[in-house]
Structures are given as C-alpha cells and as structure tokens.
Amino acid sequence: MAELHDTDVLFKALADPTRRKLLDLLHAHDGRTLNDLCEHLDMTRQGVTQHLNLLEVANLVATVRRGREKLHFINPVPLQEIYERWIAKFEKPRLRALGDLKRRLERTNG
Amino acid sequence: MARSTFVYVTYIRTTPEKLWSALTDDVEFMKQYWFGVYCESQWKVGSSWKMVHPDGSITDAGEIVEADPPKRLVIRWRHEKKPELKAEGDSLCTVEIERSGTAVKLSITHAIEGEPSQFITAVSGGWPKIISNLKSLLETGAAVLQDPYPGK
Numbered sequence: 439m440a441e442l443h444d445t446d447v448l449f450k451a452l453a454d455p456t457r458r459k460l461l462d463l464l465h466a467h468d469g470r471t472l473n474d475l476c477e478h479l480d481m482t483r484q485g486v487t488q489h490l491n492l493l494e495v496a497n498l499v500a501t502v503r504r505g506r507e508k509l510h511f512i513n514p515v516p517l518q519e520i521y522e523r524w525i526a527k528f529e530k531p532r533l534r535a536l537g538d539l540k541r542r543l544e545r546t547n548g
Numbered sequence: 549m550a551r552s553t554f555v556y557v558t559y560i561r562t563t564p565e566k567l568w569s570a571l572t573d574d575v576e577f578m579k580q581y582w583f584g585v586y587c588e589s590q591w592k593v594g595s596s597w598k599m600v601h602p603d604g605s606i607t608d609a610g611e612i613v614e615a616d617p618p619k620r621l622v623i624r625w626r627h628e629k630k631p632e633l634k635a636e637g638d639s640l641c642t643v644e645i646e647r648s649g650t651a652v653k654l655s656i657t658h659a660i661e662g663e664p665s666q667f668i669t670a671v672s673g674g675w676p677k678i679i680s681n682l683k684s685l686l687e688t689g690a691a692v693l694q695d696p697y698p699g700k
Contacts, residue, residue: 468553497558500557502657511553513557515556515557517676518676518677518679518680519680519683522680
C-alpha cells in the first residue's frame with residue numbers, strides 16, 4: 439500500500455540496529471534466505487522474521503520466491519528518496535567539509 | 549553458475565497504463581526521468597530494443613522477450629560499449645506493474661548469470677535514480693534529479 443511506506447515508516451524501519459544490520463548483510467550479499475540471515479544474527483528465527491517484515495513494509499526489502507525458497511533483496515529506491523529529500527538539497531559541499539573536519543579532529547583525538 | 553540479481557520496488561500514485569507508457573513508448577517523457585536517455589523499441593515480443601543516449605550513441609541493446617501491457621515486460625539486455633561488461637553477455641530485465649490500493653507497485657528485477665557481475669553493479673548505480681525520478685515525475689510533474697552524478 440502506498441500509505442504504508444511513507445517517510446515515518448521508512449525512518450522507523452531504519453531506527454533499529456538489527457534492521458540496519460540486516461540491510462548491511464543484504465548489501466554485502468543480496469538474495470538471501472531467512473536461514474542464511476539467521477546465521478549472522480544472535481536472535482530467534484521469529485525475531486528475525488519480524489524485523490524482515492518491517493523492512494518489507496517500509497519497502498527496504500523486496501522478496502522473490504524461487505521454488506520453495508523466499509529470497510530477500512535490499513531495495514535501494516527508498517534510500518535514494520531519502521538521499522534526494524534529506525541530503526542532496528542541503529548544500530552538499532559544505533556538509534562534506536564539515537564531515538571531513540569531524541573525521542580529521544576525531545582522528546587526532548584517537 | 550550463480551546468478552547476480554538486483555530487485556527494485558517502488559509504489560507510484562498513478563495508473564498501470566500511464567506507468568507502462570512512461571516505461572515504453574512515451575519517448576519524450578522517458579528522457580525527462582532518464583537523464584536524456586530513451587529506449588527505442590516496438591515493445592512487442594521479438595522486437596529489438598536499444599538504449600539511445602543524448603549524443604546518439606547506443607550503449608545497450610537486446611530484444612523484447614515478453615510484453616503483456618500494462619503488466620509485464622521482459623527485456624533481454626546486453627551492454628555493448630565497455631568490453632568488460634559486454635563480455636558478461638545477456639542480462640534479463642523484468643518489469644512488473646500491479647495495482648496496490650490507490651497506487652501502482654513497480655518491480656524491476658535485473659539478473660545475469662555469473663557472480664559477481666560488473667554489469668549488475670553498473671546498472672545498480674543507475675536504476676534507483678531513474679526509478680526515483682520516474683516516481684517524482686509521474687506524481688508531481690517534475691523530476692528531482694537533473695544530473696545522474698551531481699557533484700562529480
């Protein structure tokens with residue numbers, strides 16, 4: 439449903455470390471099964487399923503059935519929309535300069 | 549051999565017919581969301597397909613494998629320009645359009661035999677921008693991105 443993947447649902451889906459880890463796992467290797475993903479997480483199968491469902495509702499994960507398997511793919515389109523809406527338009531060069539400064543200062547401290 | 553696949557899904561507040569047209573025969577509309585690129589084809593099973601850039605060059609070509617307007621389109625898609633991508637051979641691009649409430653769900657699946665695939669990596673940088681622009685153009689009448697690689 440179009441109403442379900444508005445900005446609130448999207449940011450809520452991203453506001454959880456396990457779900458971000460799932461996205462990282464799919465980014466590293468796309469098209470994984472639930473079993474495969476469970477191996478990388480210290481969590482019950484039901485827990486992982488719930489997180490995946492939320493990511494699917496937010497349209498960050500798309501699933502494809504292949505035979506008996508359900509494969510999970512990262513769907514980068516909503517992230518592109520976040521990028522355009524919240525990053526690209528806010529003066530990228532200055533943000534980059536600030537980001538560089540932060541990295542340099544933190545490196546000096548460490 | 550393993551397959552490399554990318555899946556892109558978005559929901560657009562439009563009709564399946566308008567979306568089909570935007571993805572196929574409406575060349576001027578396509579140029580607006582595809583950074584000046586358009587695809588030339590008769591969009592019937594067996595007809596040839598090619599991707600034409602603003603300078604007239606053709607980087608990708610192939611043929612239509614399935615065409616069921618306004619629901620399903622499958623393109624056999626081959627890169628023609630960069631040798632390392634051309635060497636990977638044919639990819640299959642499947643476009644599926646289905647109603648979902650008041651919107652239309654657009655799914656684009658792009659797959660090629662072999663893993664990892666430089667071709668899939670190359671198209672994966674382009675599709676999200678194109679799809680996002682297409683959504684914005686259909687819903688608001690304006691494309692968000694004019695330049696596919698801003699800041700470069």
